[in-house]
Amino acid sequence: MARNSNSRVQHTDFLDNGRTTDYTGPGLFTGQATGGVGGYLLQRAMPHLPPWVAAAGIGIAGGLGSLQWAESAAAGVGLTLASVGLTGATWWMGKATTPQRRLHSAITVAAASAWTTAACLAGPTAGPLPDLYLMGAPAVALSWNIRMILRRNDAPTAEGGDKGLLEKVGLARAQIGNAKVEPNRVTAPLAVEAGEQTNDDVSKALGRIASALDLPTSAVRYQPDPGSSRRGELVIVPEDMLAEAAYWEGPSNLGGSIADPLVIGRYDDGSPMFLWLPGDPDAGRNGTHVLIAGGTGSGKGETALNLQTEILSRRDVLLWLSDPKMFQDFRPLLPGIDWAAEGGTATEVMVEAIQAVIPARTRWLGQHNYRQWVPAAAQVQSDPEHSCRTDGRACGCPGMPYLVAWMEEAASTLRNLGDDAFTGIAQEARSAGVSLIVSLQRPSYDQMSTSTRASLPSVIALGCDPRDESFSLPDTVLDAGAHPGAWGNRRPGYCYLVTPGIDETRYASPGRTWGFGPNAVSLMEVLADWAQRNGATADPITAGAASSVAGNAYTGRPTPGGNPAGHTATDEDDMDDTGYGPLVDPEDADIDPEAELPDDEPGDDAPIFGQETGRKPSPEEARRLFAQALEEFERAGHMVVGPKDFMDWCDRNNLSRPWVSARLKEAALEGRLEPTKTTGRWRIVPALTAA
């Protein structure tokens, strides 16, 4: 809109929630120098002159017409037809406008054309024509002036305003009901024309509505009525209340249960963003798994901190975390985490352990008469209703905390695991009191298959590439106006939350997680310390099942003052202890682990480096060394192995990769190893720890 400071008036927009905004009318004199009182008055009068000019024009037309057609019968017919035609056309063309404007226009045209016809035929001064002109023309011109003044000074009626807006966005025939106006939110029932348009048409028009109102796309949403294909509610939130970051000030419910809602931020109306992980049989809500999806820089790391700090602040939950990024974001929280696995192999072990604990936990819950995990399951079992004894007395078994298994940057883990395996784990986990949380660096179908995506019912959808929106959010939520692609990484922490327990009308409402500024580190350390001292410890069933698979790799949460990291690491120190090196040395990153070693015939190898004996071990000796190697791996908690883990060992002992592959298969037949879901990877069956 061109700005003309001289013709600025103020008006109140119904959708502006009472805010007064500047309106700049179309200035006929834009750029023209008009000084003094005369200039000012002329300027104010100009918009009202056109009806008067038209009235004068009609008088002149009547006079000139009489010179040409006075007393002509043919002209009489022609002029009458033209007059009726013009009036009819005015009425017809006024269909789209308000009824008053239509009537006013038609009366004006009818009166003007009738007088002109009469003046042309009889002369403008004949009979009552001059009086009619002198009284009628100013009256009609004035009526238009009054109309214009009223339009400018009055706030547009809701109906008029809505109609104009709806017309602009292609929903001219839609009916809009009484709008409910709350602070920073207008909610209006809307119904599109029966048989002509559907709720889809409204969804498609949301961008245009936002544009017509000069608002961001995410400010306009539509919630279709589930019982109708043409009715719903239009929600407009004019001001972005999330623009100013708000920072984490500590957990929302320290010492509460994991069954209480976790608060991960706030919605754009200031209300808290709740997320429930366990199901609630009373509320008819299932437990859930969560996908945290967002592009680089969208605020995934801090969203994870929001969720992890909430989890760690609850008394009856264990957190297992796997992170390939050396716990870059989560280090202050490590002391409170029950099992933290860093890197590929440690994650493989954790995934194997999760698969083992799920059936064990489900069995325990069943034996104690729980259909799903509830907070009472985490207490000592003193209720005879939940006893595993057959004599009807309370069993006193230790309680089983809820378990959250978190896979950070999980794309490759999920790929290795395969769709069927992941879908199976996800399905069974819910009845075992286990929630999986998966975060993805790039939320897209090339990172995660459709069926794996479908196994994660909840999503925290942060800003992403517009092409990836349909990966993050269900179509219904996108249709309702959610648009994470509009944020990209320009709005860190902005997110949509789709999860059971939240009113579906909220799904398309943006929220923002709390920011974790530098001050948050010390607060997180205090929280981790609290969790270490007061948080749940693993129950014998979960710990037993995990150790039976992971051996030493699962130690449970470190005790206060004990190993501060308490995690399965593949860092240099651990490598030195084991003597087997890391999963992949940085300088070996390019080596294809599947490639053949130089030679595989015992006795033929020339030592490459560090070869003490310079000779090939005898077959018995080699087998003994191999068994020792497996034991060392187990001792170090390196519970999933494959030929590539033996490369250095092969070098040192003058043995080849195919020889190792053959021994691995042999060990699997002997029961020392178990195949995993990944080809060429074997899980060590713990022999050192009691299963």
Ligand SMILES: Nc1ncnc2c1ncn2[C@@H]1O[C@H](COP(=O)(O)OP(=O)(O)OP(=O)(O)O)[C@@H](O)[C@H]1O
């Ligand atoms: N809710 C929030 N409020 C304010 N600032 C935030 C919020 N979330 C994240 N940020 C800021 O945005 C930036 C990016 O956040 P973060 O590192 O969490 O993104 P990311 O998605 O994990 O990025 P990457 O994938 O590159 O690690 C950081 O500077 C962070 O402090």
